[in-house]
Amino acid sequence: xxxxxxxxxGSLRQRLVAVGLLGLLCxxxxxxxxxxxxxxxxxxxxxxxxxxxxxxxxxxxxxMHDAVRADVYNALLIGRxxxxxxxxxxxxxxxxxxxxxxxxxxxxxxxxxxxxxxxELSALLPVLxxxxxxxxKLARLALMSPADAGRGLPAFxxxxxxxxxxxxxxxxxxxATEEVTKARAKAANEAAQNSILLASLGALAGLLGLAVTLDxxxxxxxxxxxxxxxxxxxLQATLLPDHLPELPGVHLAARYLPCGxxxxxxxxxxxxxxxxxxxxxxxxxxxxxHDIRAAAVMGQLRNxxxxxxxxxxSPAATLERLNRLISQVGSEVMATCVYAVVxxxxxxxxVANAGHYPPxxxxxxxxxxxxxxxxxxxxxxxxxxxxxxLYHLDPGAVLLLFTDGLVEQRxxxxxxxxxxxxxxxxTQPAGVEDLCDRLLATFFTTRAPADDVxxxxxxxxxxxxADLRLTLPxxxxxxxxxxxxxxxWLDDACATPQENYELTVACCEAASNAIEHAYGxxxxxxxxxxxxxxxxxxxxxxxxxxxxxxxxxxxxxxxxLIEAFTDTMDVTSTTDGTTLSMRRTLTEPxxxxxxxxxxxx
Amino acid sequence: xxxxxLRTKPDATLPHAWITxxxxxSNAARLAGELSALVPNxxxxxxxxxxxxxxxxxxxxxxxxxxxxxxxxxxQYLRLLVPETALIRRPLTIAGxxxxxxLVPA
Numbered sequence: 001x002x003x004x005x006x007x008x009x010g011s012l013r014q015r016l017v018a019v020g021l022l023g024l025l026c027x028x029x030x031x032x033x034x035x036x037x038x039x040x041x042x043x044x045x046x047x048x049x050x051x052x053x054x055x056x057x058x059x060x061x062x063x064m065h066d067a068v069r070a071d072v073y074n075a076l077l078i079g080r081x082x083x084x085x086x087x088x089x090x091x092x093x094x095x096x097x098x099x100x101x102x103x104x105x106x107x108x109x110x111x112x113x114x115x116x117x118x119x120e121l122s123a124l125l126p127v128l129x130x131x132x133x134x135x136x137k138l139a140r141l142a143l144m145s146p147a148d149a150g151r152g153l154p155a156f157x158x159x160x161x162x163x164x165x166x167x168x169x170x171x172x173x174x175x176a177t178e179e180v181t182k183a184r185a186k187a188a189n190e191a192a193q194n195s196i197l198l199a200s201l202g203a204l205a206g207l208l209g210l211a212v213t214l215d216x217x218x219x220x221x222x223x224x225x226x227x228x229x230x231x232x233x234x235l236q237a238t239l240l241p242d243h244l245p246e247l248p249g250v251h252l253a254a255r256y257l258p259c260g261x262x263x264x265x266x267x268x269x270x271x272x273x274x275x276x277x278x279x280x281x282x283x284x285x286x287x288x289x290h291d292i293r294a295a296a297v298m299g300q301l302r303n304x305x306x307x308x309x310x311x312x313x314s315p316a317a318t319l320e321r322l323n324r325l326i327s328q329v330g331s332e333v334m335a336t337c338v339y340a341v342v343x344x345x346x347x348x349x350x351v352a353n354a355g356h357y358p359p360x361x362x363x364x365x366x367x368x369x370x371x372x373x374x375x376x377x378x379x380x381x382x383x384x385x386x387x388x389x390l391y392h393l394d395p396g397a398v399l400l401l402f403t404d405g406l407v408e409q410r411x412x413x414x415x416x417x418x419x420x421x422x423x424x425x426x427t428q429p430a431g432v433e434d435l436c437d438r439l440l441a442t443f444f445t446t447r448a449p450a451d452d453v454x455x456x457x458x459x460x461x462x463x464x465x466a467d468l469r470l471t472l473p474x475x476x477x478x479x480x481x482x483x484x485x486x487x488x489w490l491d492d493a494c495a496t497p498q499e500n501y502e503l504t505v506a507c508c509e510a511a512s513n514a515i516e517h518a519y520g521x522x523x524x525x526x527x528x529x530x531x532x533x534x535x536x537x538x539x540x541x542x543x544x545x546x547x548x549x550x551x552x553x554x555x556x557x558x559x560x561l562i563e564a565f566t567d568t569m570d571v572t573s574t575t576d577g578t579t580l581s582m583r584r585t586l587t588e589p590x591x592x593x594x595x596x597x598x599x600x601x
Numbered sequence: 602x603x604x605x606x607l608r609t610k611p612d613a614t615l616p617h618a619w620i621t622x623x624x625x626x627s628n629a630a631r632l633a634g635e636l637s638a639l640v641p642n643x644x645x646x647x648x649x650x651x652x653x654x655x656x657x658x659x660x661x662x663x664x665x666x667x668x669x670x671x672x673x674x675x676x677q678y679l680r681l682l683v684p685e686t687a688l689i690r691r692p693l694t695i696a697g698x699x700x701x702x703x704l705v706p707a
Contacts, residue, residue, distance in 0.1 A: 276604050276627070476627035480604060483623075483656065501656075501688040509659055512626045557666075557696050558659035564695045 019213045023206015030202045034195030037188050044185030050111040051178045054121055057108035058174065061128060062167050064101035068135040069160055071097055075139040076153070079146030087143060094139050101132050117177035120170045131163055228292055235295040236269075239302055245274050248470040248485035248528075249344035250458055252280075253432035255440060257453040259405065267294035267335070268403045268454040269302055273309050276477060278484030280344065281309045284356065284401035284456055285337035285379075297333050301326065301379065305339065315339045315352035316388035319379070323354070327382040334380040338401055342393065342458055345488040349399055352388040354379050357402060357418075360425055362435065364396035364462065368425040370418070396462035398435055400425065405453035406439065432457035468530040474515045474543070479508050482528060486539070493532050494589040502565035503584060507539045509558040510580045514543035535586045544577040604628050605654070607635055613643045621653030624661030633664040637671060646678035652707040657689040662696045669701035682707040 071094040077083040078090050109125045112118070138156055142149035244252045254270055267287030275281050283305060287294045304325055308318040318339055326333050336356035342349045351359060351371055355378035358370045371391055377384035393399065407417035424442050425435065436455045444453070468489055472478040486507050490500040507528065514526045527542040562569055566582040573579075605622035616639045624632060640647045647668070651657070669679040679702040683690050690704075698704060 476625065479625045479627060479658075480623065483625075498688060498691075502691070505656075505658060505692060508625065512658065512660065516626065557662055561659055561692055561695060564692075 016210070016213050016217065019209045020206070023203065023209050026202035027199055027206055030195055030199035034192050034199055037192035037195050040188035041185055041192055044181050044188055047114065047181045048178065048185065050113050051117065051174055051181060054108050054111040054113055054117075055171070055174050055178075057104045057111075058121065058124075058167075058170060061101060061104040061108060062171075064097055064104055065128065065131060065135075065160070065163060065167075067097045068094070068101055068132065068139075069156075072135055072139045072142060072149075072153075072156065075142035076146055076149055079142045079144065079149065091140075091143070094136070098132055098136055102129070105129055105132070113174070113177060115173075115177035115180060117170065117174035120166075120173040124166055124170050127163065127166065131159060134159065232292045232295045235292065235299065239269055239295065239299050241270075241272060244272055246471055247272075247274055247280055248468070248472065248481050249488060250280055250342065250460060251432050253436050253455075253457045255436045255453070255455040257405070257440060257444060257449055259449045259452050267298055268405070268452045269298045270401065270454050270456045271302055271306065272456070273306060274478075274481055275309060275312070275341070276480050277312065278343075278345065278481040280342045280458065282340045282342065282399070282401055282456055282458060283309075283337065284359075284403060284454060285335055286356065286403050288334040297335065300329075301333075301335055301337070305337070309339070309341075314388060315341050315350050316386040319352050319354050319376070319386040320384075323377075323379050323381070323384050323386070326379055332380070334378055336378045340399065340401065342399065342460075343484075344460060345484040345491075347393045347395070347460060347488075348390055349393055350388050350390045352376070352386050354384075354386060357404065357407060360400040360402065360421070361391070361393075362398040362400070362425050364394050366427050368422045370422070393460050395460050398432060398457055398459045400435065401456040403452065403454045405449045405451035406443070406455065408450060410450055432459045467532070468528065470528045471525050472511075472528065474524045474526050476512070476515055479511060479515075482511055483508055486528075486530065489530055490537070493537065493586065495537070495586050499584070499586055503537060503539065503582075506562045506565040506582055506584075507541065509562050510539075510541040510582070513558055513580075514541055514578070535588065536583055537586060538581060538583050540579060540581045542577060542579045605632065607632065609635075609639050611639060611641075613641060615645055615648060616640055617648045617650065619650045619653065623656035624654060624664070625656065625658045626660045629658075629660040629664045632661070633667055636664070636668045640672065640677060642675070644677060646672060646680060648680045648682065650682040650707065651689065652682055652684050652687065654687075654689055657692060659692075659696070662693060662698065665693075665698060666696075666701055669698075673701060678703060680705060 071090070074083065074085070074090055075094065078085055078087055105125055105128055108121065111121075113121060134156060138149055138152055141152070240256060241254070244254055252272060254272075256268070256270075267289055269283075269285050269287070271281075271283040273281035273283070283302075285298070285301060285305075287298045287301065289297070301322065305318060305322050308321045313321065319337065322337075326335075335354075337354045338351065338356040338359060339353075340349050340351045340359055349359075349371075351373065353373060354376055358372045360368060361371055362368045371389070373389045374387055376386045402421075407421055408414060409417055420443070421439065424439055427438075435457055439455065440453070443449075468485065470482070470485065472482060483504050486504050487500055490503055495503065511526060511528060524544060527540075529540045529542075531538045531540075562580075562582060566584045568581075568583045570581045571578065572581075605620055605624050605628055608619040608621075610617040618636060618639060620632070636647065636649065649665070654661075665679070665681065672679050681693070681698065681702050681704050683693065683704055684707045693704065
């Protein structure tokens, strides 16, 4: 699941990068177009400048070639002595005009102009240069020999008029080229503006794409997280008991308070096992990690531990096998766990602890203490060994198993947290439910727990000889527990060992009969109750099935044992079920009540 | 069977079985099969040591009856070792186990 999430993350990241790059590429492409358009605008502007300069110099040249023509005629008049203007002045004027003319031609020729105007201009300039030379020669000749010059005049005139036509064509050509260039510059300018607009739009589209992709990624991620959380929660829910078993001779209560933040699902688990021996196994554990993997590991640990516990292994041996199994599986699992086996009849609890918080014991007088013992390694540490310790449980004492969420609080040392819990538990315990409620109400009314909180509490009944009223599943596996409870009750009633054994056999024969014959294969329950009046014991076994007369020797033997071991036996059968009552008067205890066995924790 | 443990010593002439723990409706049927399988045709009988049994109900007694009657049909005997002081001795006697097996103090 986690791998799948990582894979999907990878593909999402790739998509994000792709969308980002695409947006960038679009923006870059469009920006490139805008830049080239701008460059075109710039080139067109340069061309326009060249054209206008060429036009200016060409117009100057036009004027100058008129002026030079005038100079030629002036020289003729001076040569023929018609004009009285000094000759030197005319020559100076001619030189000035020619110099200006040639300078204009150079300037006009130095401009590079494309198109028709440019071609015609470059064709015109050498013609003009030759015209200037001829004009100069003719003017100087006119000053010396006007007659000779007069003969060359018609050809010069012809050349001049021809030039005028060409001049006009060049002017028109330059004007046309200017128009074209202007139109091109305008188009390039518009294109640049459009491109810039497009580039902005492209960048915007890229950003939008990124935003949409990010949004989708966020939603996907949220969905993935939600799904992972719900899977983990479901997994965990199936691993926690949905109700505690009703076990003879003990009161049980459990609470689970999730911290409920983010994707975290606690790796806490607890379990209650009705052992075949009639003992009660209590388990509290915490797997490192808060995800589906932790929940799955929790499931493995829970079932493996159950299996070893059912095989009758002691708490330390159970944890040792569990650790060996988990280490062999090779998954990097780390979990703390405490396994306590309560024997209601002997009033003891045997505890083995794999790195978990020690169980808390509240005595009937209201004193609270932690059942601390040498610390053993958590589950997952290879080659770890485990020890166990036996404690006495007084009638009415409460044993509490809990996880770190109860104790640990941000910004507070663990020792202070433990002291808080001990102080809260240190009151007259009214019962397991009250203790659990009080702990949760005291610590988590105003703040949510930093980590999940799991509580599991067990109490031995205060008054052990009080009448029993047990409801048991109609299953042969319940018989051992029933024997323990009835045996302990008869002990408290000061029955002799033989009376105890025989009444226990009688009671269990009645229960066996109900289990074996009163029901079909579906789940059902039987009720066993006891009463003590003076020295007379009454044990009643009630089933909701139809009483069937004993079949075969086997059941017959059961009934004959009941008859042999009791004073009276009554069977009442109705449509609702069958009630079997047995009575036996116990012998008086030979001595005063023996003191209960004392074993200090 | 965590309630009871069975240890056996197969033998061609006289196989032995030691049972410890508790026998009730939940584990009696399995015990029956294991005990019967222990006795070859060549054997004179079967010795079952019950000194370690702390609880025995009518289903356990029935198993002993079943094994005993089977052995008797094959001309073999069943010998049960039960201490005089054992609490299970009285139910066995009441059920009439002596009609099918030899009850001897361990």
